[in-house]
Amino acid sequence: MYYRRNMQVKIYGLRGCCFGIANMILVKRMRETLYSALLLQDISFFDGETVGDLTSRLGSDCQQVSRVIGNDLNLIMRNVLQGTGALIYLLVLSWPLGLCTLLICFTLAAVMMVYGLYQKKAAKLVQEFTASANEVAQETFSLMRTVRVYGTEGLELKRYNHWLDKLADISLRQSAAYGVWNLSFNTLYHSTQVIAVLVGGMYILAGHITAEKLTKFILYSEWLIYSTWWVGDNVSSLMQSVGASEKVFQLMDLLPSDQFISKGMMFQKLLGHIEFVNVSFQYPSRATVPVLQRINLSIRPGEVVAIVGLSGSGKSTLVNLLLRLYEPTNGQIFIDGIPLRELDIKCLRGKIGFVGQEPKLFRMDISSNIKYGCLRNIKQEEIERAAKQAYAHDFITLLPNGYNTLVDDDLLSGGQKQRIAIARAILRDPTILILDEATSALDAESEHNVKGVLRAVRSDSSTKRTVIVIAHRLSTIQAADRIVVMDGGKIIEMGSHSELLHKDGLYARLTRKQTDALV
Numbered sequence: 001m002y003y004r005r006n007m008q009v010k011i012y013g014l015r016g017c018c019f020g021i022a023n024m025i026l027v028k029r030m031r032e033t034l035y036s037a038l039l040l041q042d043i044s045f046f047d048g049e050t051v052g053d054l055t056s057r058l059g060s061d062c063q064q065v066s067r068v069i070g071n072d073l074n075l076i077m078r079n080v081l082q083g084t085g086a087l088i089y090l091l092v093l094s095w096p097l098g099l100c101t102l103l104i105c106f107t108l109a110a111v112m113m114v115y116g117l118y119q120k121k122a123a124k125l126v127q128e129f130t131a132s133a134n135e136v137a138q139e140t141f142s143l144m145r146t147v148r149v150y151g152t153e154g155l156e157l158k159r160y161n162h163w164l165d166k167l168a169d170i171s172l173r174q175s176a177a178y179g180v181w182n183l184s185f186n187t188l189y190h191s192t193q194v195i196a197v198l199v200g201g202m203y204i205l206a207g208h209i210t211a212e213k214l215t216k217f218i219l220y221s222e223w224l225i226y227s228t229w230w231v232g233d234n235v236s237s238l239m240q241s242v243g244a245s246e247k248v249f250q251l252m253d254l255l256p257s258d259q260f261i262s263k264g265m266m267f268q269k270l271l272g273h274i275e276f277v278n279v280s281f282q283y284p285s286r287a288t289v290p291v292l293q294r295i296n297l298s299i300r301p302g303e304v305v306a307i308v309g310l311s312g313s314g315k316s317t318l319v320n321l322l323l324r325l326y327e328p329t330n331g332q333i334f335i336d337g338i339p340l341r342e343l344d345i346k347c348l349r350g351k352i353g354f355v356g357q358e359p360k361l362f363r364m365d366i367s368s369n370i371k372y373g374c375l376r377n378i379k380q381e382e383i384e385r386a387a388k389q390a391y392a393h394d395f396i397t398l399l400p401n402g403y404n405t406l407v408d409d410d411l412l413s414g415g416q417k418q419r420i421a422i423a424r425a426i427l428r429d430p431t432i433l434i435l436d437e438a439t440s441a442l443d444a445e446s447e448h449n450v451k452g453v454l455r456a457v458r459s460d461s462s463t464k465r466t467v468i469v470i471a472h473r474l475s476t477i478q479a480a481d482r483i484v485v486m487d488g489g490k491i492i493e494m495g496s497h498s499e500l501l502h503k504d505g506l507y508a509r510l511t512r513k514q515t516d517a518l519v
């Protein structure tokens with residue numbers, strides 16, 4: 001007896017261990033698959049999703065799904081087997097009594113199905129509300145400085161509480177449903193016993209079964225009902241996992257962006273000839289608002305082109321299309337005469353250096369931040385040379401650990417981050433360099449940084465680069481060969497600084513405004 005129980009404990013332990021391992025492998029695989037599916041989505045996908053929501057899917061949702069095999073599935077299997085065994089024995093003992101018990105079990109199963117479906121729906125809501133609460137928390141923490149300065153801690157707490165209240169409400173409903181489910185079980189369980197005693201008693205009096213058989217019957221019917229209850233309980237938590245997993249599986253099933261599927265044309269060398277032919281565009285999230293309209297622009301290899309215009313005129317969008325972050329709605333972009341869509345995107349991006357308006361840094365040391373995304377082997381001297389060209393070397397050497405200083409987005413000033421981003425772009429030795437000058441308060445420093453890079457490009461005749469600079473300070477672009485003026489998604493003027501001043505259009509007006517502001 002002792003030996004059997006000991007064996008049983010060991011087998012339970014082994015089963016628990018195996019399911020634990022399977023569980024761990026499942027969660028790991030799910031997270032890997034989901035993360036890689038998300039990484040390969042179009043940029044427009046991220047316009048419609050929030051960071052908090054996606055991290056919630058990767059975190060708690062994947063964990064929830066793993067309960068399917070770690071807990072529920074093995075218990076369901078065990079209880080189904082136990083219940084089937086008990087049912088066969090009951091039918092053998094007395095088939096009319098067995099059928100009565102089976103009928104009660106079916107009723108229990110029906111209630112269980114309704115309860116399971118409710119749990120599935122509730123679980124989906126719980127996931128959504130949890131994701132929304134996460135989103136609020138993540139937004140608040142990342143904008144903590146703004147929250148502090150504007151004293152909106154109470155407001156943020158209210159926003160967070162709104163989702164917590166919704167979560168509490170749904171949990172309350174789940175508890176009530178659990179109560180109803182338990183009540184149904186108890187009623188049906190006791191009905192079985194009453195039926196067994198009443199009908200069984202009559203059968204004994206009629207001499208169809210013995211008292212011993214009836215006792216066995218009551219014990220086994222209890223076993224069957226309890227197995228049904230356990231199956232029901234586990235199915236309902238399985239349904240919760242299924243509810244939670246729906247969005248996870250939907251995201252996992254997303255096909256990667258076309259850019260990663262189609263094999264584009266590889267090339268060794270790029271001249272840097274860029275051509276926009278009749279390009280129109282609207283963002284998928286605002287499909288009715290045209291952002292670019294019939295853009296025609298040809299940029300020669302080695303030319304420095306500045307794009308200017310009022311805020312919202314579509315300058316950054318033009319660059320987004322060139323970087324193939326979005327596809328034009330109409331028209332085509334050609335690089336060296338080849339349609340952008342036909343070029344291998346990785347190969348192309350390897351030849352483009354891009355510095356955004358407000359560059360973000362990764363939580364790694366400065367050297368790693370500068371060589372980020374560079375596929376070739378980079379020597380420390382190359383990193384330092386790029387940093388010198390970007391006017392970043394001096395402030396980096398003043399940091400506690402120089403190039404090995406661990407930085408993140410908060411440690412450096414906006415201008416310093418921009419200089420590191422410029423060094424990162426220069427290190428790639430790009431054929432096409434795109435600089436989006438900052439619009440914010442770091443204008444003066446940003447202007448100085450961008451001007452420095454333009455000067456370097458001009459003086460370095462060995463490396464021919466096509467440069468596109470989006471400039472807000474018009475003094476930045478005096479080094480440009482050509483100035484393109486945009487307004488309302490269209491190119492309205494084009495020419496050199498003096499030609500445009502002579503034309504007395506938008507450019508001349510903007511220049512006058514900026515000069516007046518300086519006086």
Ligand SMILES: Nc1ncnc2c1ncn2[C@@H]1O[C@H](COP(=O)(O)OP(=O)(O)OP(=O)(O)O)[C@@H](O)[C@H]1O
Binds near residue numbers: 283291309312318439
């Ligand atoms: N991801 C996006 N989804 C939807 N609309 C967008 C998106 N990005 C920009 N827009 C809209 O497209 C228009 C052009 O924006 P864009 O950023 O290209 O202007 P810009 O000229 O670069 O402005 P700024 O000088 O302020 O940087 C704006 O009306 C903007 O609201």
